[in-house]
Amino acid sequence: MLELKNISKSFDGTPVLKNISISADDGEIVSILGPSGCGKTTLLNIILGILDTDEGQILYNGEDMTGVPMEKRGFNIVFQDYALFPNLNVYRNITYGLRNKPDVSSPQEVQELIRLLGLQEHLEKRIDQLSGGQKQRVALARTLVMKPRILLLDEPLSALDGVIKESIKEKIRTISREYQLTTIIVTHDPEEALTLSDRVLIIDSGTISQYAEPDEIIHRPDNEFVKKFILNQLEIKRSNIYALFDTPAQKAASM
Ligand SMILES: Nc1ncnc2c1ncn2[C@@H]1O[C@H](COP(=O)(O)OP(=O)(O)O)[C@@H](O)[C@H]1O
């Protein structure tokens, strides 16, 4: 279990995160959701250990990780831009981290991961021969071969569209269930957060607006911010979809 207790962070005297406390169970998918600039990436970086928190604690299975350096926490992140090596093929990208730590995953475990992520036919390809969704799957595989204790994803779906987005969502779900891996996902898209995660942390200007299951957020929003930010955006999306079908031909047919 991952626990954040009273995390606060300021940059140059400006508070960016204020008293954030949440917990995430093993195998749980948690989304951190909020508008641009609300502090999502800062919170992710504090969990990962790239950034120190000013106040509060990060606990993993009860153990205090607060001052522990990033590489000793055993958490791992897939960055928004994937950060793959263009000069290595897919297989070498996936197994890159095992060069110095070959015992972390057995060859069978690597193959299983490749199969789970549907990358069998792409292993010999160069990175620039891949689609966005394929790159994202390689980035996931490369991180997962190192068996992180917590998987962090910063906007993993924002560069992908439609069907590909759905397939990556499915892969993230499969992985977190299969490996009982706690997965923390940053997103600014309410629909993504509500359809992908077990619980959603909604942040409004650095404070917790609501932390609950998607069903509860939709049916029992805690406050005006949740109602406005979340539900309005879903409404806008819905009306965009309706607008798509509102073509002259259909109008004529319905008259
Ligand atoms: N290293 C930094 N130094 C100063 N200000 C920062 C730094 N990183 C982020 N900020 C500021 O903190 C706020 C939250 O940023 P961030 O966590 O990146 O938001 P989000 O990921 O939700 O878009 C923003 O106002 C941003 O400008």
Ligand SMILES: [Mg+2]
């Ligand atoms: Mg961000």
